[in-house]
Amino acid sequence: MELCAFLYFNGNCRDAIAYYADVFxxxxPEIATYGDFPEDPVAASKPNISHYVAYAELDIKGNRLCFSDSFPETFIGTNIALTIMSNDPAEIGMLYEKLKPGCDIIMELQETAWSQGFAMLTDKFDITWQLNLCCMPVK
Structure with missing residues (x-):
């Protein structure tokens, strides 16, 4: 069994995919558009979305992150955060620096009661990320 995160966007999915591909x-990836599926009821009802992303996925170190533009438009909420857990302090630091520009920083990368390195930020696509240096004893 595999648990994958699936992110939905309001027409800017292709930009989000490029952003996350660069960050990680x-x-x-190959991108399937709604135009690739003319029989799809969503695509048929909205011909102006033929260039929008129907499905794509990034392979991030063996983990799948799936993407789509959603119609009707997706409500962007705050009920989920994607968490990257790593044993490598350099990797956490690098991801923090790449995600940081243009982000709303909720918590700077810092030592916490549960981690020697933890950060939380919301990126330009309103996706909240947690970066957690795990499996390291806290002082």
Missing amino acids: GVEM
């Missing part, structure tokens, strides 16, 4: 240093 992975290749841009």
Whole structure:
């Protein structure tokens, strides 16, 4: 079994995919658009969305992150955060620096009661990320 996160966007999914591919240093994936599926009821009812993303996924160190533009438009909420857990302080630091520009920083990268390095930020696509240096004893 595998648990994957699926992120929905309001027409800017392709930009989000490029952003996350850059942040995580992975290749841009193949992108299926609504125009690739003309029989799809959503695509048929909204012909002006043919270039929007129907499905794409990034492989981030063996973990799948799935993407789509959603119609009707998706409500962007605050009920989820994606958490990156790593044993590598350099990796957490690098991801923090790459995500930080243009983000709303909720918590700077810092030592906490549960981690020697933890940060929380909301990126330009309103996705909240937690970066957690795990499996390290806290002083």
